[in-house]
Amino acid sequence: MRSEKVVIVVGGDQTDVAALIHRFSESHRLIGADRGALTLAGLLTDFDAAIGDFDSVTPHELEEIKKKSRVCRILPAQKDETDTEAAIAYAIGTFNPEEIILLGAFGGRLDHLMSNLWLAFHPVVKGMAGRISLMDRHNTLRFYMPGSYMLEKETDKKYLSFIGMTPIKKLTLTGVVYPLNGKDYDYPIALVSNEFEEAVMHFSFESGVLAVIQSADKPK
Template identity: 30%
Template sequence: MNTCYIITAYINGKVSDFINKEEKPFILCADGGYRFAKQENIIPNLIIGDFDSFRENISSEIQTIHYPSEKDDTDTMLCVKYAVEKEFDKICIIGGMGGRLDHTLSNLQSMAWAINFWKEHELKAKKISMCDNQNHIMLIMNESIKLSGQPGEKISLISYSEKSINVTTKNLKWELTGALLTNSFPLGISNEFLTDECEISVDSGQLLILRSKD
């Protein structure tokens, strides 16, 4: 599986805690995300952005794509679009939540854009997630997945589309069978793993899966 990590300009935790070097990943920085990479001596394959949050010198050995500051896409969205265009099977946004709420919400929208693109173009199943030291967020659409975890570990399900239809779970403390989740009522918050693996499926709709630590 070819993997792309997108390092954002706001991170709770260390970048190296989230990168699996055995995957030999493609490392992409969204503008000021390069500051975090540089602090940990991580050399990205590419930096994308308008460079309004990182204005220091960048080694000529590192490829950059410079966009104007007045643009429709956020720097993270530009990175997501690049990763989707290059057909990476797994995209992980490092950081991207906490701090400014508008940035967090826009990054969730960027994840939703990727999911919609893959479905609209009937591409094979791919994965996109966002993580920091406290949270790991996945977004799935019309599919079933299995997740490894620890008994008692918290996991929440939130409908990102207006409705998520026929949501079914296995090996969670409060199981759902053919449930309807909506984006206007928090029904799936603070569930728990019962065993070291659970299964979650949704027949129709976009479903956020959040694994959070207190």
């Protein structure tokens, strides 16, 4: 199966989605999870799939989603997985993606934000280490499992942060202002506001789950 790139719009803060979606509309498959599908229906003439229980949209809005989406899967309201998890599973099973970008994953309800951050521990996401990101105009977050990685600087981002979502062993950072060499952390820790020295940096660690965030300050 040919690998493709996928954007999933989820049901959090939709403020930045319109500004970002056209960057990806020609190069990525587009999926809406629950209310994220309504956002896509309002921005585009058609998109690849809508997944969710759609308890946050009206019957009229659901009809608009059905008209615009090539596939619409309506899930039961009472289920063990979130709409976002179901959309990710659909994307992986359908498109064998080399990359998944989640838009609308920040802001909104705090429980939804925490659920999106805890995707790092979902078995499906673990197999996509470094290839799934949560994004808005000011932040890009990626999850990583143990290994060695190269990371390119996003030109519109200044800061680089490493968030240990678990204890982290042997964390090494090179090509940054504040390097590390095999540092152990026995508790989850946030190493924030580092910066690239050049266009590329490298990092590695031997155990744990790491979130890496490139970010920029919001304009005042």
